Amino acid sequence: MPHQCTNCGRAFADGSKEMLSGCPDCGGNKFQFHPSETDASDDPDPSAEPPDPPAPESSVARTVGSAAATVRNLVGNSGTGAPDPDPQTPEETPAAPTGPESRSAPEANLPSTEDTAQSNARSEVVSPDEIPTGGWNPTDDTDAGSPDAATLSPNGSSTETDTGEERSAEDAGEDRPDLTELREELNDQFESIKVLNPGQYELNLMELYDREEYIIALQEDGRYTIQVPETWHE
Amino acid sequence: MGLITDIRDSISRSIASLFSAEDPKRIGIYGPPNAGKTTLANRIARDWTGDAIGPESHIPHETRRARRKENVEIERDGKSVTIDVVDTPGVTTKVDYTEFLEHDMEKDDAVRRSREATEGVAEAMHWLREDVDGVLYVLDSTKDPFTQVNTMLVGIIESQDLPVLILANKTDLPESNIRRIENAFPQHETIPLSALEGDNMDEVYDKIADYFG
Known part of the structure; x- marks a missing residue:
């Protein structure tokens, strides 16, 4: 058996x-x-x-x-x-x-x-x-588990234009030039929390546990606030 | 001269450790979302202090910040055990706002709840690393305990050598399966209870006094 x-x-x-x-x-x-x-x-x-x-x-x-x-x-x-x-x-x-x-x-x-x-x-x-x-x-x-960060649209409904992917990516870039960049930066630096879409997150519990500093506030644009251990101040 | 200083230091260290040993143990209530952690925390706090710790809800991730109730004095067999109870946000590997839309929540509220829940998981993991002396691990006994989150959390707790009690909650529901939880974590003691109904709380308090007293 x-x-x-x-x-x-x-x-x-x-x-x-x-x-x-x-x-x-x-x-x-x-x-x-x-x-x-x-x-x-x-x-x-x-x-x-x-x-x-x-x-x-x-x-x-x-x-x-x-x-x-x-x-x-x-x-x-x-x-x-x-x-x-x-x-x-x-x-x-x-x-x-x-x-x-x-x-x-x-x-x-x-x-x-x-x-x-x-x-x-x-x-x-x-x-x-x-x-x-x-x-x-x-x-x-x-x-379901692999949404592509490159397809994110910060404007929500702005992807209805039929002028192709590059166009909508450029439009998004004009409104919030560094949104995708920021999110990717967050994903790169903090493997502990992955922002798939606004309101959708994947968490790496082991990473969260292992880090001495920890994320105390997230923002949808990819910004975050961390708290560092007191020993880092020395 | 040096000898006297050494002895004095040694005595003051002993006294310090004596007092720190009497500090209340900080007991973290951990588990996946919607296992009944806050219901249990409120049950314990109400039974021994008369106060509640936080709001309960059937919508997952109601607790998004760790909440603490200090100096909860539990009396067992003529002795008393004082603990600090920390109710932590439910730990999960995925948070998705669409889950909250099913509970008639507006999208903006659902997205915000999702973000706060994610921060809550980070906080719960941080507390586990730094700030708890023991764990009450709460599981919904109607659900499958063989999950990545449960295995990983219990593994981390064991790696810290923290005393842990597995609480099989929601025994008032007909689908409750205590045996399945006992099988999942045979290395730890499993106590069945219904925090909502207050069933078997006497055994829970006995074990808390045993483990964390």
Whole structure:
């Protein structure tokens, strides 16, 4: 039972393509890795499994625990610079998928021992009739999450002119010459907060946590106010 | 002469540390938006001081600045534990004003709320780095706890060696699933509660006294 739906508990064989379109039972799109050597009592029939959440000692716990340990190691290393006395094994990181995005990068760090089901799943393309209708659409996430800063219009409705992209960009530039520039500058300097559009932000919690200074006020034009630590005044 | 000075310094340091140990612990209430953090903060403050900390709302990101209630004295088993309660803005990786439009909010207000919420997340993370001695991590037990935000925050809290209690809130709702939260964070104690209804608050206070007293 290498993978299990975190929502309903349904198990999937290693390399199963069923998971790629979400859990057929509940539609869940989060799966935890469950190494076979840690589970001697595999149930070959997933439908016979009760949907109860697994016991605390199960791999759900270990998965999140190992993800938390990864964060802890990252923080510990970046915060103190001290060497980590208990470095995690390299196998643990790819074994802790916590979100749908983790399914989209199977090429990274291919394991040396790959069984036929895994290589099959990796090499073959799922045919359209294998994908349940109404399931998760991989383009939903990727399209929604990548608005282009260059298409921003500070005037809101000024892009109705049909004279081409360059024209509208120039118009925007005349009104607020450095708006896009300022926003890009903010994005470059503060990876901790990304201004996608006015009122739409992406936050990098690790960066926010790691910075000694912190952003106390944002403005829509890309300006910001930060507070610096008192030690900087010396 | 030098020896006497050393001894005097040593004594004054001991006294200073003695007093600082008695300072109230500053307990941060953390968690994702709409988990019930302010409802819990108000419940604790009302139960022990009679005051509230801040307004509650079903619209996410109602709390956009950290709010503090000092010297909340909790009595357990004849002893009393004094803490400062810090209610922090909900932590998230994405803030989008369109989410607020669904709550009949004007666009300008929604954009402003979004900006303030983002500042609030920055403030919450800053407090976590600098200013809290312990954490009450509040989760909505009707929601999936396996999220990037929860994993990252709990990881950071653990890296700081801060004492933390996981509170599985909203047990009054039928979809509440305590087991799922226990499974997500087995390394920590999970306490079910309904901050809104006041259910199981006695256990919450027992554990606060245990962990932060």
